[in-house]
Amino acid sequence: MRKQPRQQRSRALVQSLVEATGRVIEARGLEFATTNHIAESAGVDIASLYQYFENKEDLVEELLRHHASQMVAMATDYFKSINMFEASPSALLRGALSLGLGLARTNPVLLELAQHPKFFFSSQGIVQLENHLQTVATTYFMHHFRSYPMENLQTRLYIVSKSAFTLIARHLSEPHSMISDAELVDNMVLLYAPFFESGAVLKTEPLQRDDSAL
Template sequence: MTDKPRRNPKQARAQATVDAILAATFQLLEAEGATKLTTNRIAERAGVSIGTLYQYFEDRDDILAAMGERQAEAVRQKVTEIVLASPEQDSIRTIIQAIMSGIEGSPETRIVLMDALFKARGESVLSQHHIAFMSSISDRSELSFALGRESAFVLTHAVVCLLRASAAEPELELDPKALEDELVLLIESYLAGLAARSARMAG
């Protein structure tokens, strides 16, 4: 590892180098897993020198975190496009679909990237999903009650944490479509429960 400041990939050639490093890392994760992943192997697969790699990334974990951040950003962009393009549709389902499809790779790869992202950015990762969920349901006419901080926490964290658990337990062989249906049911049922509680308290 080097103490030199990392370069900001503003130019097209530099961005292409970063893209090659991230692509090589993904390929190695998919083929061999995280245990054999080293910066030397990444540099070799990407076709760059180890010195060039360290100009952009501090270490292996920094590369993994960058991959996780890139995929998280893709999820946020997809969620935004869905909500803006089709606000009248089932926003809960489309948000869940976007989150489920946002992290690429095998279950093992997804866990590695998610762990790296959580390690690098902490709770801000879940906060982004929180904002997406709140935006998607804010204009729903059936929500005649205000979501408290704790209720909003349950709504956003339940989905993300359950999806992480499903990736961490591939031996359960969960069907993605069936899991999607269950997550939609979970969130919609919880929203209905909140509405019913609010009505009882108002009465």
């Protein structure tokens, strides 16, 4: 963003441009959305748009930040509603995955952006969402450190978070996926839950070459 809006009028203008970006992407797709289309949809001239945003990429980043903030708020409400400290890791993981997939499925803009990894995975908004969920998980496992003692917790959370976001985005980007959302969640839980079981060992040393197998 070129400059931060400080007055109420300028903040309203920026918000209208972000909302217009979502409408145009939903209607035209990301590839065929332009700053001219966005300015027209927001009812402002193109010069006003360029006061705050350098290009379409800048607008998409702000849009993803907006959606990520909404998802953080919804996730926070969800974790409070289920009293997460009483849930098992598998149940907590299943709930978080189902919530994320459900929210994305009802959001045409996110479904479109998931098809463009360049924008989706480089977004600071998505990074902030990942960091928030990792923080929630850290709090959970620190609370249950006796039940789930493990080394390298942050490494485990990093691997699960990065791979889960990538897998979900790839799944959402497929118009005709070979598996349903429910099947994806079931198998992701089976895949990731053992990562946090007591006694699970995480390999952190460099792998040694086994010349005997050659």
